[in-house]
Amino acid sequence: IGSREKVEAGEVIFSTRRKIDGVDNRNLEDAIYAFGFGNRCSYVKPFGAGHINETYAVYMPGEDGDELSYVLQRVNSNVFKDPAGVMENIFGVTEYLRNEIRQEGGNPDRETLSYIKTKSGCNYFEDGEGEPWRCYNFIPDSVCYQLVEEPEQFYQSGSSFGHFLKQLGNYPASRLHETIPDFHNTVKRFEAFQVALKRDLKNRAVTCKPEIRFVLDREADCGVLVTKQEDGRLPLRVTHNDTKLNNILFDAKTGKGLCIIDLDTIMPGLAANDFGDSIRFGAATAAEDERNLDLMHFDLNLYELYVKGYLEETKDVLTEEEIKSLPWGARLMTLECGIRFLTDYLQGDTYFKTEYPEHNLVRARTQFRLVDEMEQNFDKMQEIIQKYTK
Numbered sequence: 001i002g003s004r005e006k007v008e009a010g011e012v013i014f015s016t017r018r019k020i021d022g023v024d025n026r027n028l029e030d031a032i033y034a035f036g037f038g039n040r041c042s043y044v045k046p047f048g049a050g051h052i053n054e055t056y057a058v059y060m061p062g063e064d065g066d067e068l069s070y071v072l073q074r075v076n077s078n079v080f081k082d083p084a085g086v087m088e089n090i091f092g093v094t095e096y097l098r099n100e101i102r103q104e105g106g107n108p109d110r111e112t113l114s115y116i117k118t119k120s121g122c123n124y125f126e127d128g129e130g131e132p133w134r135c136y137n138f139i140p141d142s143v144c145y146q147l148v149e150e151p152e153q154f155y156q157s158g159s160s161f162g163h164f165l166k167q168l169g170n171y172p173a174s175r176l177h178e179t180i181p182d183f184h185n186t187v188k189r190f191e192a193f194q195v196a197l198k199r200d201l202k203n204r205a206v207t208c209k210p211e212i213r214f215v216l217d218r219e220a221d222c223g224v225l226v227t228k229q230e231d232g233r234l235p236l237r238v239t240h241n242d243t244k245l246n247n248i249l250f251d252a253k254t255g256k257g258l259c260i261i262d263l264d265t266i267m268p269g270l271a272a273n274d275f276g277d278s279i280r281f282g283a284a285t286a287a288e289d290e291r292n293l294d295l296m297h298f299d300l301n302l303y304e305l306y307v308k309g310y311l312e313e314t315k316d317v318l319t320e321e322e323i324k325s326l327p328w329g330a331r332l333m334t335l336e337c338g339i340r341f342l343t344d345y346l347q348g349d350t351y352f353k354t355e356y357p358e359h360n361l362v363r364a365r366t367q368f369r370l371v372d373e374m375e376q377n378f379d380k381m382q383e384i385i386q387k388y389t390k
């Protein structure tokens, strides 16, 4: 998909100035009023390219005409069963970050999201159908990328996510709700895949035999990090758990990493998984849903840039065992993501947003292509980690 266009340009779907035909926007309109924008709001457009929530850009009148001022989101309640818990995490973490950023001499209004409460003082709004909405300030002069456009961006991304891990190093993890239980438990993801395969609700298993084989052949790999965590060889930290490139905003002027967004899955987790999920998405030469697999490769140079940025920030806080686990994080987050796409394909596309019937299968294929190339380059991936630990 032309993700960039989708992020930046959308049709106006709500306006206080004119009626938009053919769309039922009652809940959106209620949310606009609940957050106190009411008639002051100029118009609203769909925004962003996430797979889970519905995101909208809210425009308000400014000095030079209408300005993108707020981001409004309807949280996917099929994915997040406890929206109150999600929002408590987000308010807690962003407040904590604001303080950290202040102490670093940074600008808390740009370097973390500022969530807005509803007029009645709640941290989210529940619409007439019980769906949760939340809202934060749009950060001006920021850019969000769907693919690495300049290699430097990926170095910046590593540096930002590394810094984020450090900033939350002393956050009281016991205060966090587990917003999606076993989110990155790759063993459980494998089991869920087996159940979906057995049920084969949509009779799709015949259409993806090689992909099914690919997963079944890697059952043993799924336990590598889970076991180490259970044995106490890898510690739990406060992690983001969804560290893809489009969950970070860059400063439009300086090109530096600016602000980590999409905080729904902040939970105790493994550093290797945050590292790995970034690599999965960003050290790839094509989009996650590229149909032409000849275009999809694991890019070792981009991997190295991320490692450099990430370890510059974290090598003094991570244990030796954690540093050693990073390449496994890349392999397993990519495998796990492919397993999740394939599972969703088998169960009829109930989790990720899809645009056509094989969309999840196409996504699974790109992930397995990357896993295959990571396996072939695993020694090199480990050497690169060594190089930046010295």
Ligand code: ADP
Binding pocket: 007, 047, 048, 049, 050, 051, 052, 053, 054, 055, 071, 137, 138, 139, 142, 143, 144, 246, 247, 249, 261, 262, 263, 264
């Ligand atoms: P999802 O869970 O659906 O991924 P996100 O919070 O990541 O929800 O938002 C979806 C997308 O919206 C992001 O990936 C990004 O493309 C875009 N987006 C959200 N907030 C901003 C922002 N302040 N500036 C630019 N893009 C944004």
Ligand code: GN1
Binding pocket: 049, 050, 051, 052, 053, 079, 241, 242, 244, 247, 262, 264, 265, 288, 337
């Ligand atoms: C989803 O929400 P978004 O689009 O940033 C998913 C991630 C997957 C990713 C794959 C809550 O991320 O776990 O890795 O899609 N988020 C959730 O692109 O399941």
Ligand code: MG
Binding pocket: 050, 051, 246, 247, 262
């Ligand atoms: Mg996102």
